[in-house]
Amino acid sequence: MAPKELNFITGNKHKLAEVQAILSSTGVRLESRAVDLPEIQGSIEEISRDKCKRAAEAVGGPVLVEDTCLCFNAWDELPGPYVKHFLTSLSAQKFHSLLAGFEDKSAQAVCTFAYAEGPGKDVMIFQGRTEGKIVESRGSTDFGWDSCFEPTEGKGQTYAEMPKNEKNAISHRGKALAKLTEWLKAET
Ligand SMILES: O=P(O)(O)OP(=O)(O)OP(=O)(O)OC[C@H]1O[C@@H](n2cnc3c(O)ncnc32)[C@H](O)[C@@H]1O
Ligand SMILES: [Mg+2]
Numbered sequence: 437m438a439p440k441e442l443n444f445i446t447g448n449k450h451k452l453a454e455v456q457a458i459l460s461s462t463g464v465r466l467e468s469r470a471v472d473l474p475e476i477q478g479s480i481e482e483i484s485r486d487k488c489k490r491a492a493e494a495v496g497g498p499v500l501v502e503d504t505c506l507c508f509n510a511w512d513e514l515p516g517p518y519v520k521h522f523l524t525s526l527s528a529q530k531f532h533s534l535l536a537g538f539e540d541k542s543a544q545a546v547c548t549f550a551y552a553e554g555p556g557k558d559v560m561i562f563q564g565r566t567e568g569k570i571v572e573s574r575g576s577t578d579f580g581w582d583s584c585f586e587p588t589e590g591k592g593q594t595y596a597e598m599p600k601n602e603k604n605a606i607s608h609r610g611k612a613l614a615k616l617t618e619w620l621k622a623e624t
Pocket of ligand 1: 472523579581
């Protein structure tokens with residue numbers, strides 16, 4: 437059974453704000469708890485499933501978690517789920533230099549939501565992908581690598597230069613949440 441209310445477990449207030457904005461028109465109620473969950477190494481799906489199981493155990497009830505990856509095509513999809521560490525070390529200003537030796541600057545932003553009804557329960561996965569390229573930082577550096585990712589579907593702006601509603605309409609997170617809300621509608 438799909439829930440009417442979701443308990444989104446994240447330590448990232450920018451993610452939470454986007455998820456709240458995107459879900460506001462859907463009638464789905466969102467609760468949230470800030471828990472910084474340890475993340476394993478592995479495939480995107482393995483990491484998301486494990487993160488969801490840890491969250492369900494930490495909370496003792498239904499949980500929604502999300503893992504965001506940035507995959508460089510020239511790097512066979514890396515840094516992928518490990519992008520946070522690269523960004524923390526380099527900062528947004530130097531982030532583009534990772535691809536300095538590569539002609540191919542294309543990348544995919546991948547957002548994976550994972551939902552479980554509680555500890556030990558099955559995990560449902562919902563994923564969205566947005567194509568783009570890595571550029572020198574332009575716009576606010578508030579949220580992750582937003583200033584370094586220029587989506588192909590946009591008007592040549594980085595995510596950070598776009599109004600929030602425009603980012604949400606084409607973003608990896610928006611697409612993943614569209615799948616999640618479809619499931620919620622179908623189940624209730
Ligand atoms: O508690 P959680 O939900 O795990 O939050 P987090 O900040 O640790 O997030 P991730 O583990 O998913 O790591 C993803 C990294 O990508 C960044 N990020 C996530 N979504 C983004 C977006 O839409 N635009 C730019 N950067 C983003 C985020 O700041 C991290 O550095
Ligand atoms: Mg994390």
